[in-house]
Amino acid sequence: MSPRTAAASAPVTTSNVPFYDLAPAHAPLLDQFERTFREIIKSSAFIGGQAVEDFEVSWAAYCGVKHAVGVANGTDSIELILRGLGIGPGDEVIVPANTFVATAEAVLAAGAVPRFVGVDPGTLLLTADEVRTGLRANTAAIIAVHLYGQPAPMDELHAVSTAAGVALIEDAAQAHGATWEGKPVGGLGTAGSFSFYPGKNLGALGDAGIVVTNDAALASRVRILANHGRAAGHHDHAVCGRNSRLDGLQAALLSCKLPHLDSWNSDRRRLAKLYEQSLTTSGIRMVKQDPRAASAYHLLVGLVDDRDNVRKSLDRRGIGTSIHYPLPCHRQPAFGEFYDGYLPIVERAAARIVSLPIYPGMADNDVGRVCQALHEVIEGEIEVQP
Numbered sequence: 001m002s003p004r005t006a007a008a009s010a011p012v013t014t015s016n017v018p019f020y021d022l023a024p025a026h027a028p029l030l031d032q033f034e035r036t037f038r039e040i041i042k043s044s045a046f047i048g049g050q051a052v053e054d055f056e057v058s059w060a061a062y063c064g065v066k067h068a069v070g071v072a073n074g075t076d077s078i079e080l081i082l083r084g085l086g087i088g089p090g091d092e093v094i095v096p097a098n099t100f101v102a103t104a105e106a107v108l109a110a111g112a113v114p115r116f117v118g119v120d121p122g123t124l125l126l127t128a129d130e131v132r133t134g135l136r137a138n139t140a141a142i143i144a145v146h147l148y149g150q151p152a153p154m155d156e157l158h159a160v161s162t163a164a165g166v167a168l169i170e171d172a173a174q175a176h177g178a179t180w181e182g183k184p185v186g187g188l189g190t191a192g193s194f195s196f197y198p199g200k201n202l203g204a205l206g207d208a209g210i211v212v213t214n215d216a217a218l219a220s221r222v223r224i225l226a227n228h229g230r231a232a233g234h235h236d237h238a239v240c241g242r243n244s245r246l247d248g249l250q251a252a253l254l255s256c257k258l259p260h261l262d263s264w265n266s267d268r269r270r271l272a273k274l275y276e277q278s279l280t281t282s283g284i285r286m287v288k289q290d291p292r293a294a295s296a297y298h299l300l301v302g303l304v305d306d307r308d309n310v311r312k313s314l315d316r317r318g319i320g321t322s323i324h325y326p327l328p329c330h331r332q333p334a335f336g337e338f339y340d341g342y343l344p345i346v347e348r349a350a351a352r353i354v355s356l357p358i359y360p361g362m363a364d365n366d367v368g369r370v371c372q373a374l375h376e377v378i379e380g381e382i383e384v385q386p
C-alpha cells in the first residue's frame, strides 16, 4: 500500500452528526437516576404510589390543568380519553392524516372509526376547514395533533368543535412545553394526551403516558378504566376497564427530568433559530410556524425535492436524518379500509419531508455542518447511488 493510499483511507477526524442523541441530556443526571432507582426498589412502590401521585401533580401544574392521570403510554392515553368520554362503536373521530399511526390506532382501540382529513400546506397541521370537510352526523370528537412540536390552531379548532358540539382532544405526544398564545398545550381542549416514550421532549426510561384535563369526572373515569375498572375497593370492578398504569419507577425518573424540560426546549428553539439563520439554500423549505404558537421543536422538518437522494448524500457525509412519516396514516395497510380518497397535500408532503438533527446538547457547530452539507447536496450535483 503506497503512503498516498494510506493517507486517503485514514479515518476522518470529524465525528458524525447523529439524527438524535439522548446521551448529552442524560449525562448529568445519571447519579440521580441511580439514586431514584434504589429508592423505588427500597419502597417496593412499583405500580402507583407516592412517586406516581407526585409526578401527576407536577405535570398537571406544568400544563396548567387541574387533573393528570398517569397511564402506560401515549397511545393508551388517547384511547382512554375517548372511552372516558363514552366514545366508541358507531362514532367517528376526526384525525389528521399527517400524524403518527398511534392517533388512529387509539381511535380504533376505543371501538370508534377514524375519519382522516388533510392538513394546512404550510404547517402540515390540522385546520378548521379540514375538520369541516370531515364532520358527519356521528362525529364524536376531533383530535388536534401538535405534530413536530407545533400546536395546531386551537382557536379555530375550538370554534369548530364547539359549533359542532363534539369533543376536542389534543394529541400532544410531540409537544411537551409548547404553547398556544402563551398557554401550554394539553389543557386547551376537552382533554390532552402526552407520551413519555424515551425519544419525546420529556421521555421516561421506558414507556409511559399521561392524560390531562380540567374535567374532574373525566379524569376519574380515565383512572378507573386504566386500573381494571376499579372505582372503590381493590375488588370492586364497576366497569370493564383494562390495565394501563404508570410505573412508580418511570414516574420517579420523569420527576428527575421534568425540572430540565424548559431548558431542553429552549435549546431546541435556539437550534431551530440557528438553522433558520444558517441555511444558505432555498432548495429546502422549512415547515411554517404559526406566529401564535411556540413550538417545542420535537422535530425540525423541511420539504425538499428528490428527498431520498438528498438523504443518501447527507448520510454519506455522516449526517443522520429521518422521515416523519414516509407513508401517511391513511395509506398504511392497517387503515386502508377507512379511507379510499386522495389527500393531495398530505401525500405530496410525505414524498418531500425530511427531519433534520435537533436535540438538547447538540453542538451549534453541528448545525453549521448540516446546513453546509445541505447547501452542497442541493445546490451541487446530487450524487446518485450506483
Ligand SMILES: *Cc1c(COP(=O)(O)O)cnc(C)c1O
Binding pocket: 073, 074, 075, 076, 099, 100, 102, 103, 145, 147, 171, 173, 174, 195, 196, 197, 207, 208, 209
Ligand atoms: C409517540 C406518539 C404517540 C404514541 O405514544 P406512545 O407512548 O409511543 O404510545 C401518539 N401520537 C403521536 C403524535 C406520537 O408522536
